[in-house]
Amino acid sequence: MSFTVAIDGPAAAGKGTISRAVAAHFGFAHLDTGLLYRAVGARMLRGEDPVGAAEGLTQEDLADPDALRGPDVAQAASKVAVIPEVRAALVDYQRAFARRAGGAVLDGRDIGTVICPEAEAKLFVTASAEVRAARRHSELTERGIAADYADVLSDVRERDARDANRAVAPLLPAEDAAIVDTSDLSIEAAVARAVAEIRARR
Ligand code: C5P
Numbered sequence: 001m002s003f004t005v006a007i008d009g010p011a012a013a014g015k016g017t018i019s020r021a022v023a024a025h026f027g028f029a030h031l032d033t034g035l036l037y038r039a040v041g042a043r044m045l046r047g048e049d050p051v052g053a054a055e056g057l058t059q060e061d062l063a064d065p066d067a068l069r070g071p072d073v074a075q076a077a078s079k080v081a082v083i084p085e086v087r088a089a090l091v092d093y094q095r096a097f098a099r100r101a102g103g104a105v106l107d108g109r110d111i112g113t114v115i116c117p118e119a120e121a122k123l124f125v126t127a128s129a130e131v132r133a134a135r136r137h138s139e140l141t142e143r144g145i146a147a148d149y150a151d152v153l154s155d156v157r158e159r160d161a162r163d164a165n166r167a168v169a170p171l172l173p174a175e176d177a178a179i180v181d182t183s184d185l186s187i188e189a190a191v192a193r194a195v196a197e198i199r200a201r202r
Helices: 015-026 034-045 050-055 071-080 082-098 111-115 129-142 149-165 187-199
Strands: 004-008 029-032 102-109 121-126 179-181
Touching: 004 015, 004 111, 015 029, 015 102, 015 121, 015 187, 029 082, 034 050, 034 071, 034 082, 050 082, 071 082, 071 149, 082 102, 102 111, 111 121, 121 187, 129 149, 129 179, 179 187
Parallel strands: 004 102, 004 121, 029 102, 121 179
Antiparallel strands: none
């Protein structure tokens, strides 16, 4: 039996952490859909046409997620994500993943609204831009990537604006999504909230 959990929200709101914890808790498979757009962005940075890159995406492009985590790839990802043909090329893979037996958690921007409007549980995980920038900044610092807080904050705001204002699949909570604002929540409290919301829908 399939059970789909859709987790959407802006960059660095805690989606990834919550999604991994929720998937482990329920024994579901997890897909970070941002990686798909990052992989397309990385291929664009290497000179490829983004639509061709999205259509020809393979498991090999996703094999080294750490290589896709940098800010340049993130910016490239948010640029290719506005192209309707890029989004369309990635739909089937995400929907097939969502319907796998045993349950699936997909996190992204448009999972509850466009990819899986029939998902059994939908969460919209958010936090203030300042809190998200502070988290992303310490994450980068921990990984040894030098970054300035002000730059990270403007990067977060720039990506928010692009994600919210694009014509196709803008970042919006689904009408039936539970909103989880993690600005003032610890990781443990945020995960507990998410687990409780999902359990209520099972
Ligand atoms: O979540 P992450 O930061 O890895 O996503 C990178 C970029 O990919 C986002 O800024 C967003 O523009 C795009 N994205 C998207 N739809 C998704 C996941 C990511 O448009 N489902």
